[in-house]
Amino acid sequence: MLHSCIMFAQDCNYRLTGTIEDFHDGTPIVGATIYMKNLDTYTTSNIDGYFSIDDLCKGKLILEISHIGCETKLLEIDVTGDMVRIIKLEHHIEELGEVKVNGKGQLKQTATGQESKIKSEVLSNYSALTLGDVVKEISGVQSLNTGNVITKPIINGLHSSRVAIINNGVRLQDQDWGIEHAPNLDINASSSISVIKGSSALALSGDAIGGVVVLNPKRAIRKDSLYGQTTLNGQSNGRGGSVSTKLGKSFKSGWYVDGIATYKRLGDFEAPDYVLSNSGTEFRSFSINGGFSSFEKGFNAFYSVVDNTIGILSASHLGSIQDLVNAINSDRPLIIRDFTYDILAPRQEITHHMAKAEFYKRFSSFGKITLNYNYQNNQRFEFDRRRGDDRDKAAVDLKLQTHNLRLDVQLDKTIKWISNFGVSLGYQDNFANPETGVRRLIPDYERYDFGIYGLLKHQLNDNWLLDAGVRYDFNRIDAKKFYLTSRWEERGYDEDFSDIIIEDFGTQLLTNPQFNYHNISASLGAKYDWNESNSVLFNASISSRAPNPSELFSDGLHHSAARFELGDLRFDQERSYRLGVSYKYDVEATQLLIEGFINRINGFLYLEPIGTNETTRGPFPEWAYMQTNALMYGVDFTFSHTFNESFSYTNKSSILFGRDTQLERPLIDIPPARTENSIRFSKVSWNDFSAGITSELVAKQNNFPNNDFEAFLPLEGENVLVEISETPDAYHLLHFDAQMKFSFSKRLGMKVRLGIDNILDTSYRNLLNRQRFFADELGRNVNLQIQLNY
Amino acid sequence: MKTFKLIFGLFLIIGLHSCSNDDDNPPPVNEEEVITTMTITLTPQGGGTAITMRTQDLDGDGPNAPVVTVSGALATNTVYNGSIELLNELENPAEDITEEVEEEDDEHQFFFSLTGTNATTMYADMDGDGNPVGLAFTLTTTDAGANSITVTLRHEPAKDAAGVSDGDITNAGGETDIEETFNFVVGV
Numbered sequence: 012m013l014h015s016c017i018m019f020a021q022d023c024n025y026r027l028t029g030t031i032e033d034f035h036d037g038t039p040i041v042g043a044t045i046y047m048k049n050l051d052t053y054t055t056s057n058i059d060g061y062f063s064i065d066d067l068c069k070g071k072l073i074l075e076i077s078h079i080g081c082e083t084k085l086l087e088i089d090v091t092g093d094m095v096r097i098i099k100l101e102h103h104i105e106e107l108g109e110v111k112v113n114g115k116g117q118l119k120q121t122a123t124g125q126e127s128k129i130k131s132e133v134l135s136n137y138s139a140l141t142l143g144d145v146v147k148e149i150s151g152v153q154s155l156n157t158g159n160v161i162t163k164p165i166i167n168g169l170h171s172s173r174v175a176i177i178n179n180g181v182r183l184q185d186q187d188w189g190i191e192h193a194p195n196l197d198i199n200a201s202s203s204i205s206v207i208k209g210s211s212a213l214a215l216s217g218d219a220i221g222g223v224v225v226l227n228p229k230r231a232i233r234k235d236s237l238y239g240q241t242t243l244n245g246q247s248n249g250r251g252g253s254v255s256t257k258l259g260k261s262f263k264s265g266w267y268v269d270g271i272a273t274y275k276r277l278g279d280f281e282a283p284d285y286v287l288s289n290s291g292t293e294f295r296s297f298s299i300n301g302g303f304s305s306f307e308k309g310f311n312a313f314y315s316v317v318d319n320t321i322g323i324l325s326a327s328h329l330g331s332i333q334d335l336v337n338a339i340n341s342d343r344p345l346i347i348r349d350f351t352y353d354i355l356a357p358r359q360e361i362t363h364h365m366a367k368a369e370f371y372k373r374f375s376s377f378g379k380i381t382l383n384y385n386y387q388n389n390q391r392f393e394f395d396r397r398r399g400d401d402r403d404k405a406a407v408d409l410k411l412q413t414h415n416l417r418l419d420v421q422l423d424k425t426i427k428w429i430s431n432f433g434v435s436l437g438y439q440d441n442f443a444n445p446e447t448g449v450r451r452l453i454p455d456y457e458r459y460d461f462g463i464y465g466l467l468k469h470q471l472n473d474n475w476l477l478d479a480g481v482r483y484d485f486n487r488i489d490a491k492k493f494y495l496t497s498r499w500e501e502r503g504y505d506e507d508f509s510d511i512i513i514e515d516f517g518t519q520l521l522t523n524p525q526f527n528y529h530n531i532s533a534s535l536g537a538k539y540d541w542n543e544s545n546s547v548l549f550n551a552s553i554s555s556r557a558p559n560p561s562e563l564f565s566d567g568l569h570h571s572a573a574r575f576e577l578g579d580l581r582f583d584q585e586r587s588y589r590l591g592v593s594y595k596y597d598v599e600a601t602q603l604l605i606e607g608f609i610n611r612i613n614g615f616l617y618l619e620p621i622g623t624n625e626t627t628r629g630p631f632p633e634w635a636y637m638q639t640n641a642l643m644y645g646v647d648f649t650f651s652h653t654f655n656e657s658f659s660y661t662n663k664s665s666i667l668f669g670r671d672t673q674l675e676r677p678l679i680d681i682p683p684a685r686t687e688n689s690i691r692f693s694k695v696s697w698n699d700f701s702a703g704i705t706s707e708l709v710a711k712q713n714n715f716p717n718n719d720f721e722a723f724l725p726l727e728g729e730n731v732l733v734e735i736s737e738t739p740d741a742y743h744l745l746h747f748d749a750q751m752k753f754s755f756s757k758r759l760g761m762k763v764r765l766g767i768d769n770i771l772d773t774s775y776r777n778l779l780n781r782q783r784f785f786a787d788e789l790g791r792n793v794n795l796q797i798q799l800n801y
Numbered sequence: 802m803k804t805f806k807l808i809f810g811l812f813l814i815i816g817l818h819s820c821s822n823d824d825d826n827p828p829p830v831n832e833e834e835v836i837t838t839m840t841i842t843l844t845p846q847g848g849g850t851a852i853t854m855r856t857q858d859l860d861g862d863g864p865n866a867p868v869v870t871v872s873g874a875l876a877t878n879t880v881y882n883g884s885i886e887l888l889n890e891l892e893n894p895a896e897d898i899t900e901e902v903e904e905e906d907d908e909h910q911f912f913f914s915l916t917g918t919n920a921t922t923m924y925a926d927m928d929g930d931g932n933p934v935g936l937a938f939t940l941t942t943t944d945a946g947a948n949s950i951t952v953t954l955r956h957e958p959a960k961d962a963a964g965v966s967d968g969d970i971t972n973a974g975g976e977t978d979i980e981e982t983f984n985f986v987v988g989v
Contacts, residue, residue, distance in 0.1 A: 328976060329976065329977075330955075330956065330975075330976035330977030330978060331980055333980065345974045346974060396957065396976065397834060398834055398898075398901050398902075398905065398956065399834075399901035399904065399905070401833055443827075445827060445828050445830045447830070448830065448831075448832070448833030448834065449830065449832060449833070449834075450830050450831075450832055450862075451830060454827075455827050491826060493827075493829050493830070495860050495861070495862075495863040497863040497864055497865045498860075498863050498864055501863075513826065514826065516829050518859070518860065518891070519829050521826060521827075521829065567862060568862050624864060625858075625865075625866035625867060626858060626861075626862055626867065627835075627837065627838075627839060627856055627858045627979050627981060628836075628977050628978060628979055628980055629977060629980035631862075725953075725980050725981065725982040726914055726951055726953065726970065726980070728916055728949070728951070728982070
């Protein structure tokens with residue numbers, strides 16, 4: 012008796028933990044039933060797909076895992092100690108559709124694209140941050156920043172209008188042309204993010220020559236359940252934090268509804284040596300998603316609103332080239348005030364509404380039809396430091412409204428051959444409010460889009476998966492644009508475009524530019540699974556992008572950028588020819604992914620400093636959009652290895668080259684080489700404890716064009732070289748994070764995470780931050796996150 | 802199919818609505834805050850010919866450079882009362898920006914930077930805090946010679962910073978609202 016008691020104490024205190032994931036895409040499966048056959052007890056997976064079984068004895072354990080819509084899985088586990096298992100379930104009702112076009116986007120977006128996924132577990136670490144921060148998880152993807160809050164993804168060196176952002180099946184339309192225009196969304200509303208490098212996701216867009224970022228909401232489950240999650244974040248840098256709450260209810264009948272609300276408030280951020288004055292932010296968002304889903308038919312209605320106020324660094328606001336030279340020559344920002352939560356001018360105030368309605372129906376021996384309508388309303392105000400009566404008036408006041416209707420037909424009678432056909436119709440209206448008292452940087456315009464596509468996927472045999480797609484897009488832009496007569500003549504438009512003048516106001520001309528663009532995109536790909544651990548992927552694509560309103564029409568002072576920006580009506584489309592090759596090696600302890608690409612872009616549009624414009628304020632920096640032919644190529648590398656139960660290592664590296672083949676010089680603003688090494692320690696028996704240290708090394712970009720220009724500085728009484736081209740030095744940062752999970756009851760769980768970014772409080776500047784001329788990046792930031800699941 | 806109809810109907814309604822507000826031409830916007838013209842009038846104390854220095858940029862932020870004029874030479878060994886007028890001539894009638902600067906004089910300051918050895922300047926006005934503004938100033942000439950004066954208006958300068966209230970721009974910071982160099986001659 013005594014003997015067996017001791018045996019029990021020694022051998023029956025083991026713990027099995029793990030996650031239940033979808034076989035196709037690795038998203039967590041909520042509410043899966045885990046039945047321990049030989050113990051006759053049950054447990055279920057929580058909102059993260061996580062489960063744990065305590066007090067296990069040494070020996071065989073038989074698990075039966077089941078979930079609505081999934082094939083029930085039997086699993087035999089030999090318990091020898093504390094163990095972790097990732098269990099993948101096959102959603103067999105969904106096995107028909109790998110190329111997702113219906114917006115629920117739970118599965119892979121492409122069959123042969125260079126696609127990576129950020130799972131909800133990783134995503135939740137970024138609850139208080141932005142999309143631009145989280146996508147850096149993927150090798151080869153970086154973020155383009157204006158300060159610390161305005162961030163946008165750069166995929167293989169391409170950004171803004173070249174990257175489509177799809178949120179819950181809707182392509183975000185929010186004036187994405189500007190570097191300082193960040194995507195308006197709440198990442199807390201997504202359960203995973205997919206990034207597709209290149210333009211192979213033709214069902215989603217034809218002109219995203221850089222790539223596509225897809226934010227997937229949590230999938231609806233057919234089960235009676237009520238669940239919630241609240242995430243609290245606090246951080247030392249910015250002295251603030253965020254709170255985000257999700258609540259969801261689903262029914263076995265297929266009805267579901269969930270809502271998410273997020274609030275974030277941060278004061279001035281701090282660099283190691285000073286306060287970054289006026290860099291605070293206030294963010295509010297709310298969304299509600301509901302509908303009915305079954306295998307045969309379903310509908311989804313979604314509404315979200317994001318309201319964001321963002322301070323722009325005071326010291327980045329310039330009046331003349333003298334101010335710019337002073338800023339470049341100074342180590343410190345020229346305005347440093349005490350810390351405050353106040354957000355003064357210059358600042359942005361953006362409100363983005365999105366509404367979507369979607370309906371689908373399946374027909375036997377045919378396939379599936381999906382119809383999606385969405386509407387977006389983006390109101391953007393930019394406030395500037397102004398004088399007199401205009402003090403509280405916005406300097407930019409733009410309202411962008413977009414309607415989109417999409418019909419997709421999927422033919423999946425045979426699993427070996429799946430094809431999709433679709434049509435997309437879009438209408439967009441931009442209104443620039445004249446009440447600002449500032450000449451419109453972006454004019455009033457209407458844009459009409461029509462797209463049609465066909466995709467084909469073929470599973471040739473167990474080894475080969477082939478796909479091909481073709482898409483045609485028509486874009487028409489019809490603008491009402493004022494030009495200063497002097498500018499009109501300086502650009503030579505009086506010779507080429509005299510027929511578009513509709514009214515002459517003396518010093519200004521009202522014109523009506525109307526442009527039509529025809530774009531053809533195509534993609535061809537193949538995936539070869541050598542064996543269980545080796546696979547190779549090839550993808551070739553052609554795509555074109557029509558110039559955006561900013562590239563065509565910019566003309567005037569961009570207050571928040573402190574420069575003149577000039578577009579050109581003569582611009583043609585960009586045409587990209589991209590070839591991507593990936594090699595993947597995946598065994599239990601080691602994963603390796605090497606992704607190479609080469610991208611030839613004819614008619615590549617970019618913005619660069621060209622000199623000065625003479626004003627009564629003295630000479631002012633002038634930037635112009637240019638068009639050239641470009642060649643970009645690079646390699647992204649991801650490697651991870653698990654040494655034993657406790658230690659694992661990850662490396663992510665990327666290197667990229669960009670050349671202007673017409674002017675035979677490097678392209679401007681190409682992300683520098685980057686490598687990230689991290690070591691992680693995990694101990695399941697300590698409440699799932701894990702901690703990691705990450706080293707981030709970013710090289711100096713030595714390949715940059717020389718855009719330095721000479722300007723006469725009245726105060727110095729001489730010509731001075733404005734050294735605007737030099738790139739920042741290399742930098743190295745260390746980051747730390749640790750987390751633990753606690754389970755209070757079957758329903759109530761908690762995750763606690765502590766992170767320290769930039770542990771050594773290193774001062775550095777980042778080429779990909781537009782404010783690099785004015786201030787250092789953030790210093791040390793300690794953040795604490797508490798996540799409650801219930 | 803009910804949902805289908807609903808969605809389709811919604812699209813139609815919104816589509817029609819948005820097509821109906823076409824063909825109204827937007828009104829032009831005249832830049833409200835640009836200072837197109839700065840006129841400095843130098844009136845000799847005790848009488849004589851007043852001198853004007855002017856910079857005028859009638860296309861505002863357009864590509865044309867400002868036109869800079871100085872009406873004539875200054876007399877030797879003379880004290881001039883200087884006054885500055887700022888206009889936005891993009892608006893019709895022209896907007897007097899001088900008044901705005903006067904109203905917000907604690908946030909504005911002119912700086913006068915001279916090259917040559919034949920003239921000096923002094924502030925002749927103050928804001929509510931006793932700091933100089935520069936809308937009124939004196940310019941004192943000595944011997945004959947060629948000189949230049951750079952006049953800079955800074956918005957939100959650090960008036961308390963070292964040397965700023967003495968007219969030294971080095972530590973002033975703020976944002977440049979206007980800056981022009983005038984070449985002038987003292988004596989004939």
